[in-house]
């Protein structure tokens with residue numbers, strides 16, 4: 107699913123209105139009806155107080171139109187108009203008149219108004235600001251927002267939590283609604299997936315308001331959301347007469363005294379992801395460990411307790427490099443030497459990234475289409491500090507452009523970058539914040555490249571499978587007890603899940619995990 111900017115959404119809006127020969131009011135009515143249906147299916151007329159806080163733009167208009175539907179179906183509503191400006195939108199006014207026609211009189215709120223009492227069991231509909239927010243809300247509006255946030259009532263945000271910008275991080279962290287649920291029109295917004303802004307969105311769902319399908323398909327976007335549908339498109343089935351040679355040979359280079367487990371995890375994950383053959387390249391102290399831990403993996407050694415040279419007379423398809431490798435002087439030299447001679451695609455992780463960050467001149471030797479998989483600290487060493495999530499994304503984009511590599515920015519929503527585009531993952535859970543889970547990811551991605559997936563496909567697919575495996579495994583372990591080995595064990599189930607038909611649900615829209 108594509109992730110549009112606010113400008114693109116407005117464009118889609120205009121395009122749709124022209125092509126479908128409808129009014130903007132009709133589009134607002136669709137939006138409000140969709141939200142009403144969503145609520146009505148769940149509430150079934152329950153006598154719960156619903157407080158609708160509406161702005162004076164189109165987001166507010168959605169809220170006012172929703173209030174009318176709720177009223178007509180007998181819900182107990184209170185409507186507030188937060189008058190942060192005199193520039194009320196046309197469709198807001200139309201819907202306000204319709205509400206007044208039904209003898210519903212909103213409570214107008216300005217800087218001097220008292221804050222209404224809200225019971226923890228009430229429901230709040232947040233329609234104060236939508237994607238039109240372009241400056242920090244005034245202090246008195248921020249006060250209302252804080253009042254709603256501290257009310258303990260369930261907050262349902264229309265389109266986007268009020269106070270959240272679509273393209274920057276809010277300056278006043280207190281002036282943003284913390285939404286329990288966001289019903290977003292047609293497309294999710296990028297800010298739902300970034301660490302600094304995603305915290306305002308507990309759950310989200312997209313509601314289809316019938317924006318023109320052709321426009322949505324043809325418009326190019328900087329970001330795409332990756333779910334099962336997207337990864338299924340490049341899944342490579344196995345063929346009857348294939349053999350292990352068909353599925354490549356992954357070489358996993360890493361390990362040092364006390365960190366051999368990382369290589370076990372990566373090698374095992376590469377096998378489980380389907381690599382035909384896997385060889386681990388480790389210092390001698392790892393030989394017995396590897397051979398005992400994974401009988402399916404072959405082992406080459408160099409150096410005693412740390413790698414001193416990376417040389418081999420086998421022909422790997424791909425090399426995963428850096429896990430648990432350490433930054434011993436001899437290892438640093440070995441990496442430099444190897445990079446200068448190497449032509450194979452690389453998956454670079456952990457200490458390989460740390461070494462390269464300190465020796466930026468060696469970056470020139472990273473082959474194009476290699477994959478770098480930094481966690482946030484490694485990323486900072488690689489691209490430098492950033493002031494906020496948006497600057498981080500821009501720095502990564504520039505780095506991938508300059509180096510022609512894929513960067514996998516790991517996190518709650520891992521984003522894979524390549525050729526100026528970001529692919530946002532939707533699987534995974536906080537149980538995966540555990541030692542070695544990144545090593546497992548490196549193995550999965552390396553194992554996929556071995557089988558012939560392109561670098562970009564392997565990164566996107568690998569991140570998806572890794573997260574999905576974590577989601578399946580956590581069902582048995584709970585968050586705390588999930589460990590990297592569980593993620594590796596779950597890889598098979600994650601592949602099987604690709605072909606499971608989803609159960610029928612009354613509502614059809616996509617949900618966040």
Ligand SMILES: NC(=O)C1=CN([C@@H]2O[C@H](COP(=O)(O)OP(=O)(O)OC[C@H]3O[C@@H](n4cnc5c(N)ncnc54)[C@H](OP(=O)(O)O)[C@@H]3O)[C@@H](O)[C@H]2O)[C@@H](O)CC1
Nearest residue numbers: 119134163164165190235236237238239240241242243265
């Ligand atoms: N596009 C679609 O497909 C559909 C969209 N729909 C809905 O429209 C929503 C977008 O509506 P919108 O453009 O009217 O903007 P909205 O967020 O209501 O803000 C209103 C105005 O407030 C102003 N303003 C900004 N910041 C401010 C501040 N801090 N303090 C005070 N004022 C501030 C600013 O105007 P300005 O003062 O800058 O001229 C802004 O224009 C969208 O989220 C969705 O809910 C659906 O109805 C149908 C289909």
Ligand SMILES: Nc1ncnc2c1ncn2[C@@H]1O[C@H](COP(=O)(O)OP(=O)(O)O)[C@@H](O)[C@H]1O
Nearest residue numbers: 481516517518534535536539541542543544545
């Ligand atoms: N809160 C979270 N939600 C989803 N995935 C997470 C979360 N925290 C971490 N992960 C995933 O777990 C992995 C952690 O990688 P990393 O920090 O390199 O671990 P390690 O160095 O221990 O192997 C990444 O793939 C990351 O996306």
Ligand SMILES: [K+]
Nearest residue numbers: 232235266268
């Ligand atoms: K809103």
